Amino acid sequence: MSEVRKRVLVVDDDVRTARLLARLLGEDGFEVELATDGAAAIARLSRTPLPDALVTDLRMPHADGIAVARYARSRNPRMPVFIVTGYPELLTRLDDLLDQETRVFPKPLAYPELTAAMRGSLEVTGPG
Numbered sequence: 001m002s003e004v005r006k007r008v009l010v011v012d013d014d015v016r017t018a019r020l021l022a023r024l025l026g027e028d029g030f031e032v033e034l035a036t037d038g039a040a041a042i043a044r045l046s047r048t049p050l051p052d053a054l055v056t057d058l059r060m061p062h063a064d065g066i067a068v069a070r071y072a073r074s075r076n077p078r079m080p081v082f083i084v085t086g087y088p089e090l091l092t093r094l095d096d097l098l099d100q101e102t103r104v105f106p107k108p109l110a111y112p113e114l115t116a117a118m119r120g121s122l123e124v125t126g127p128g
Contacts, residue, residue: 005031006122009051011041011068012084013060021055021109028115038063042071050076052122055114058085069102080121084109 008030012018015036022032033051035041039062045051054072058065069081078101086107103117 005029006052007031007033007049008053008055008118009033009035009041009044009072011035011038011054011056011060011065013037013057017057021111024111025055025115030118037061038065038068041068045072045075050079053080053082053118055082055084055118058083059087080118082114082118084114 006029008025010018010022010025010032011034012021013036018034018036022034025032033044035044038060041054041056042063045054045068050072054069056065056068060068063071065083065085069083072079072081081102083102083104084107085104088106101121103121105114105117
């Protein structure tokens, strides 16, 4: 019997970065959806089924990663949120989001650290 793949919404306005991350996560056994700005991410989070986790950039047009993360949590308070940022000075705005289900990763992203955290939060095993 095959394991159900966990759904992850990846949000980044840098399309190349988003596609690369989606490809890597797909190779690691995740089912990935992409959004290239905060408004598109919020629109996706308005529909069901909800993703199992959110990976979002912090600074984006239309709605930033903080707004996206807050909206995701309003839909599912236990959804793991992984925020990737090159702007650590903005992290003070995250106080209400920082809990055991939220992890922050600096850019440049250490991909193995992200996937290890995701697997821990989602109890996903790697392929093969």
